[in-house]
Amino acid sequence: MGNYFTGPQNLRWYRVTKENIASVDDPFAQREAEKYDNPIPSREFILEHLEQVNKPMRLEQLADSLDIFPEDEERFEALSRRLKAMLRDGQLIKNRRGAFGLIQKMDLIKGKVIGHPDGFGFLSTDSMDDDLFLSAQEMHKVLHGDEVIASVIGEDRRGRKEATIIEVTHHNSTQLVGRVHIEENMAWVHPNNNRITQDVFVPADGLLGAQEGQIVLVDILMQPSRRHGPIGKIVEIMGDYMAPGMEIDTAIHAFGIPNEWPESLLAELDQIPNQVTEADMEGRKDLRHLPLMTIDGADSKDFDDAVFAKRRKNGWRLVVAIADVSHYVKPGSELDKEAYKRGNSVYFPQRVIPMLPEKLSNELCSLNPQVDRLCMVCDMNISDDGQLERSQFYQAVMNSKARLTYNQVHDILTNEQSEHKQTFAPMVEHIESLNELYKILLKSRSERGALEFDTVETQMIFDADRKIDKIIPVVRNEAHKLIEECMLMANVATARFLKWHKLPILYRVHEKPKEEKLKKLKGFLADFGLQLGGGDEPTAQDFDAVMSQVEGKSYSHLVKTVMLRSMNQAVYQPENKGHFGLNYEHYAHFTSPIRRYPDLLIHRAIRHAWLKQGTEGFAYTESQMEVFGRHCSDSERRADEATRDAVTFLKCEFLSHRLGEQYQAVISSVTSFGMFVELDDLYIEGLVHITELGEDYFHFDPVRHCLKGERTGLVYRLGDRVEVQVAQVVLDTRKIDLRLIRHLNPNPVLEGDSVDKVEANNDLPQADSDEDGEGKPKKKRRSRNYRKKRKPRGPKAES
Template sequence: MTEEKIQQGDNQGLDMVEQPLQDQHASREADKYENPIPSREFILELLEKTQKPLRIKQIADTLAIEDDERFEALNRRLKAMVRDNQIMRNRRGCFALIHKMDLIKGKVLGHPAGFGFVVPDEGGDDLFLSDTEMHKVFHGDKVLASVIGLDKRGRREGLIVEVLEHTHEQIMGRLHFEDGLAWVQPNNNRIAQDIFVPNDGLLSAQEGQIVLVEILHRPSKRTSAIGKIIEVVGDYMAPGMEIDTAIHAFGIPNEWSPELLAELDAIPNELTEADLEDRKDLRSLNLVTIDGEDSKDFDDAVYAKRRKNGWRLVVAIADVSHYVKVGSALDKEAFERGTSVYFPQRVIPMLPEKLSNELCSLNPKVDRLCMVCDMYIDDTGKLERTQFYQAVMNSKARLTYNQVHDILHNPDSPHRETFAEFLDDLDALNGLFQVLKQAREERGALEFETTETRIVFDGERKIEKIIPVVRNEAHKIIEECMLMANVATARFLKWHKVPMLYRVHEAPGEEKLASLRTFLGDFGVQMDFSEEAPTAHDFAAIAQKVQGQPYEHLVQTVLLRSMKQAVYQPENKGHFGLNYEYYTHFTSPIRRYPDLLIHRAIRHVWTKKPVEAFEHSEAAMVGLGQHCSDMERRADEATRDAVTFLKCEYLSHRLGEEYEAVVTAATNFGLFVELADLYVEGLVHITELGEDYFHYDNARHCLKGERTGQVFRLGDKIRVQVAQVNLDDRKVDLKFISAANAEDFESNDEADASEVDSNEGNEKPKRPRKGRNRNYRGKGGRSRSKKSVGSGE
């Protein structure tokens, strides 16, 4: 084909622009540049009108750009539009509209087994990526992908067309040598590719050390990633290394910028007269904080008093929004972090300690700024009216949960003398709690029996023991006070129609409910409600039906695992678990960014300015909610990763020891069990269960033997032996010894097990290259406690 014909073909479609387009933003461009070129909006309009991808020369000719200087400016603008994902450049060098190419833009989510997913920016179902496709990218990259069909499980399968944004410039991992080659195995097990390191990039690092590697060449379909070591972080088993690696693996910011520190220095260390202007003085009120023994930042203080036909409840919350202004360096950093991250014996705070532990923290016996939710609650636990105001307070005491519990239930408690002036206040709080507790039961809010654990370290920061944390009545008193304040806040802001983030916990989907109905049928328990609109009260009724039965814990666990995760979003869909129509987060602005946004919304109402003038629009809240939800998940994953490593390291010194264990989940490749007294989880592989073919029952979530009829279900007690511990993969392999209820196996057709993550449970395990079994990530870091669904909500 001649150049002339190519040019003719390229110009087809330009004729569709029947008359010159008008750049509506020409004056703006002229104000900004001495020699302006058409605006981004105008270029997008041109591409829309021509209905085909265009080369830069075609665009220049159409826009009458002839001189070299303006042509170069156009080139820079087109590159910037590609960078900002407004358009893309195809393999022919033409610029095109992304939405015209049936491509899906999203973020890559890697899986330890090697496959992955594209999570679409626009929402909808994830796009499955095979191992081959995942070899081109790292977990977290932003990509454009096309749908190439359905995989064997009926999921949409994708092909990566272009990588829009690389998220990992540096990766932390463990260095290995073999046959003259060196490579770094990433600590983040969602990155399945090793990074190969040439000999001139080793920086004197030794086998097994944790290093930081800079990516020089990205992975592709045929080549692996190549990098150079820029820092030797330390030895693999050094105390605290598990936290350092988790921080880097999950991209948790842990340093303050010079701009932020400059802002921080400008904030006075003590309250000023200007700080106290237009504030109500609550310094004479007996507000107290009630927290754990190890707490250092105190978000909330409470006070209750019996009134005629009801109660007054005052919840005072640290006034973080007074110090963290919109657009400031403090605000930008708090947004990036999203939440404080609580590792064992170490916290990565959302705000610097000058604020989180000092100026904002409601420390005892010092004046502090606060935002107050002042409520009147009737004798049935119904919220009658609420007043919000800014105040200055002085916490009269720092109490712990254990102290309060002892005061309320032990007449001879020495704490009764120490805190004698607060006995009436604590009795009032307890009286209000009894009313709210009854209201919770009548409302049908969910509460399940689980166990939370705490790690006790020795002098070398190795696990000495793992102990259960008892959640007493004082925990529940504070929880109910915070729940009431959060409900009052949601109701207040909804009334004033200010953009806000709700804490949304949707009802289980129809697929989960159908599976739950099948499961409950094995126990003769009927679901007496519609699968289209279940309520928490319906779930509570099921829990009531099985109360006292041998399978009570089993049913409660499956009920819990059938529910969705709570998220932050501006569209209110209620809170299923707590059975609230409106719910938000107001009570922890020191450690949660959504709470800070809520405080700003309340403050905006006080200004009486139009809703449209609020700093955060309804549209912006969508992105803010997604980001905050993502950061919450990131914090959970990072904490779990560090705790899992510690527990695996603890068990690595106990190879061959036998333990009683409880089945916590069944999958198509084996059983997850929790070791009694240790609260550490491991895997009993399906091949360990006996001389039989065991099959995973997807409907009933159990493993059942084909020949013997043996059924392994959640809650079953078995005896196991610690066989192998893989610290790199956070994996504990256990050998099956015997079953405590083996006599039930032959005739027992009742079956169940816990829900398994849809991206994990049904995947056939795949073996990576020799020496790296990364198809399973141990769950030893998970801890549980008895609390309402969405507790801390």
Template sequence: MTTEKQTDLNDPHATREAEKYDNPIPSREFILQTLEELQKPLRLFEVAKAVNVDEDDEERYEALSRRLKAMVRDGQLIRNRRGAFGLLKKMDLIKGRVLGHPDGFGFVVPDEGGKDLFLSEKEMHKILHGDRVIASVVGEDRRGRQEGIIVEVTEHCTAQLLGRLSLEDGMAWVRPDNNRIAQDVFIPQDGLMDAKEDQIVLVEILHQPSARSGPIGKVVEVVGDYMAPGMEIDSAIHAHGIPNSWSDALIAELDQIGDEVTEADLEGRKDLRNLQLVTIDGADTKDFDDAVFAKRRKNGWKLIVAIADVSHYVKPGTELDKEALKRGNSVYFPQRVVPMLPSKLSDGLCSLNPHVDRLCMVADMAIDESGKLERTQFYQAVMNSKARLTYTQVNEMVTDANSPLRSEYSEQIENVDTLYELFKVLQKAREERGALEFDTTETRIVFDDERKIKEIVPVVRNDAHKLIEECMLMANVATARFLKWHKMPIVYRVHESPMEDRLQNLRTFLADFGLTLNGGDTPTAQDFAEVAAQVEDKPYKHLVQTVMLRSMNQAVYHPENKGHFGLNYENYTHFTSPIRRYPDLLVHRAIRHVWSKQPISDFIYDDAKMVEMGQHCSDTERRADDATRDAETFLKCEFLSHRLGEEYEAVITAATNFGLFVEMDPLYVEGLVHITELGDDYFHYDNARHCLKGERTGKVYRLGDRIKVQVAQVNLDERKVDLRFIESLTESEDTGESEEVREDSAPAEGESQDDNGAKKKPRKKRYYRKKRSGGKSSKPKAKS
């Protein structure tokens, strides 16, 4: 037979299949299209007839059978009890990833978006957190959530896990360190190696869980002793599957890259080595991915943002590229980092270290007197950083005219002063644009010599931090506009407006304070900013801003440009940190493709691939957040375990139907006050108003209220801190007595005070990023 005879002419992808196979079969797309048109499940012979595959053609018929099975395995089709193949959406089935909860239940997060599907504890016994499944909607639970059952597990995603070994009466099991996996793993005696009671071990899963039995595994590595210094980070790395080793192939590839910039590297680059470019970072930072320079021009400024040219060294498809994509981003733990790129690149050849030549990608921007971006040039260059400055140094230079640093860095001071002048204009433009800013407190853990927490201190941000933020914001906006104009497929940094149900709850909450959020179903960041402005001098400012912040969606990476709600930007992407974020590397490659003047169709990525890349990078970002949070939570619990019985003042950070989460002063550690601790009353949770209210007394506990608590119990395995309620500290301004805040009234006027009676000034969280607080242990720049 000829290829034309073997292929259905109605198949839109017939040519592609004919190019790939000597004896082609119908494409997956055509099979799905056919089932959609026929509107019923079909058995194999019926599918074959519908897509013109002759049963007598044994080779093609068998190939079609294998393709249908593969489509079932990949979650594109489902096979019913009659053996017929059908479409998931026609059978009320949902394909997605399982998200486990520490309390045993879980959710299916649909691949195609929409509300999560609730899974009971019984259903979760069949699977593990992270598995990919097909689930069926069976109704609603008592809380009104869509509830489902597992129809099929399409992929088991946990091959290994880390946990704490328990031995009792000849039995052995491992409690997973990842608290989203609620099932213990049974270990047969011949799978114990030499592991001992309470050691942290790495387990290989031999048998995945099912409806009849739990997971079974064997110990493949003894990681270390429970509570050993640094074990919390090793546990988090393993628990969340963060890649943390380099392959031999990657090392061999890395060895082919020199240690210095060569003459060949400079070909076609603009020479900026005489320009007073400087880096401004934390005192302990080792990887410098951005340098800045500003100059006054007629009717505005020239701003140059030079970014490490990672794309020159990390080429698509190489081992370095594959590993960088797998990691997605660097992961910053306390005093330790798991980098996206090997140290030779991240700290060395790519890092814009002082007084050495480095390759860079440059956004050369013209900005007018009002802080508006007029035009941008992008080009590749070679630079030589003239100084490695810290935030503390720069802040002193621009706020103290008599600082000796101004003399020490006399050659750079003109650039620094110009940058600061520009920053004040950009900051004003930000306020006029209505970009959101919320009050939060970020913290840094200080360790003693034995790597135990010595103290937890608030991170103080100054104008130098904000100066760099505004420069990076401008470069990211310029990049998004440039690539959008050239119609390049990229991943934008997308932050969508709040969902309808969250807006409804927010408006209900704001109404209690006589506040109105304008904008109808589609409020803008400016509408939110107007509400924030109305509570600027009110005692309930922090409460209102916290609830507004919690109404927001998470930012993600996606090729569809939906804008950035929080920053109030129509076009926004990430360009400024390719050393530690893979999306930035993708953006750099898109810029290079524009320079090549080749057709867009020749770019190595299309929109479909960018959807996949964006989802993956969003997932690795969440993975990093979860892992660092787990490690920090364990450290804080261990810190509190030595403080049982101590009393602290605390502020309520969340209200739930089972109690109050509070943050203790001055520890900056969170714990739970169970609902039974609140007194002789029936307390009911009000989701819209974020509070617990007593049925008999009318007593209300809401976000921002202050109470006094005692550390009652610390569970290190579950990373939980239980607190005993002592008394309420929320007082009325007039009488000084505890105030019963009713749900139809706003809190009384008054200021939140510290131990000395001074009014607290919460630090502003800028809706962009935070620079690393220092070195390999510092946090990355905040997400926006």
């Protein structure tokens, strides 16, 4: 058996057998023994070993210290492959002498590159709260999404920590979608993803017959480096630039959203019956008598939640039944692998890329009316003051008694003469019970201090050519909020239940705002005579108190917008840190396993706990959940970026036919280079560049979210109203440039406002017209900065 390694803490690793596994210090020795006939040390053990020897080690040194010798070719090669994989995954780094070392010991950082449309980028790391800045020069080496090893080299001129890239451990992009450009004997593809600013050079023999301006798919043959940009060849001509639906196809490819089902998955899907069978129902509680109903949007096709509420002697019973996707999608199956890969369904205008095939998402797992369906049930007791008292989870079979829409339910509750009361007569009593419970839950929400920001959602109405005809706001009525409160209560019950069972799961975590953002927010609020309570640890109730103070004030929208932007983004992670915005101590996603992979994982945990198996034998570990959480958070952001890209292109195209038209708008964001404004009625954002603001030097105040003129004192701040003209639309970069016509409420006097009140700026550019407001020709006048040009005199002019 040979000698085994004895380190500073007597770590031991040698050839593992069933007999000696208990004496091996590798905590994952059992896992390695189950996976391999001739196991080698786990990644975790190798990292701990290098930590203790406290020096980089070459392959031969490391193998010898782990009792793995070159004569044992199979295990020696396995160790070599493992070390290469650890290099690839950024767990180790190899120095110039060929020795493997720990990244943190070499003052290096592993991270993911985030590109910016302006050419520079950032490095997102798990070990640091703030992203590291990457200059445009550094970004020449990589593409957005690449995983790298980097070193901090100091700070840039804005005080941001700056990094240089040492090594690329994983290239994210092997294919790109973009628009091909051909000029003489040269061709290049400009990527559709605006986070990738490098064009892909295409040699003449790699054009595949593509024509100027077409959308193509290009394979990257050579990744970028310091010396050259990416080089590739065209493998598919996707179509013409302005073809209907092309914006969605390009977004799918540009952001790497999986959209084709593997053959192995389709074969597995064929083995699943088309209907719920008697065998499927065995061991389940029968809820088919219960008047459960689904309430969704009018265009919804997958119904994953049904509800029922009933008044009791002391409180309420609320039943939330969720489609039992985990019954059909088993861990490690082809369906499971693809669902994890996708992470979530992606909702584009007029098109959905589902997480699960339609046989499951729209049929077997959809709680369609009047058919038997398998479900996972959260059965709750709620007090008269809206508090969750008890809950139980069980597997059941149900039969939805009605499929209602939000508008139908709202009409039933608010209109005595509603025709829907006749159509859904058996359900009216149950709808009213749900509404009564909703009012109790809403009061509890208000007392809890949960945050609710008024954001406007929009819907695009398309014409026959799949182009935008008009954009309308989506009004959230009481039926939307009713279902939302039921789902929130089920999610809280789920998190509490699994927390008690001590299973590793993914919580939906929304952390409190970061210290720097809090400091800026407090400075901003002080201008309005407002104070955020809670000191250094404000709660959601403290934020809610401020929003209550500004309700009905002229600057209410401004304050709420700035407060919303101070918030962190919610993520999935196994460490429970609560949900700040909703003011919940425990919160997890349980209610949408058809379209979110974290919910599917939660269902598996519930089943495991329900079968009273304890923590032993659960399919997942804490470390696996960490990986799942990062992936699902990333796939959620990927879906958001892809849909935003497609929607932005459609809006740009819509506005490109309206050049010269004038609109009233509200300033939605202020930056150092200008201000973004949202056009009334269209809900489309465009940029008013700082050079459009008049003949003055304007300075950006990031705390007060405004631009202020140095000479005139004129102030443009977030929330102000302006009138603008559409000047230019660039479809390739999704940019809308607007010309400022006038400030509709210049320098309003706000409570606590310390900005100097000044007269309106007469130097603002005017609309393109040769007449004034009375129809008279305008007088040509010189600007204040005009200087009369003189002819040069004598040799002095040449000096």
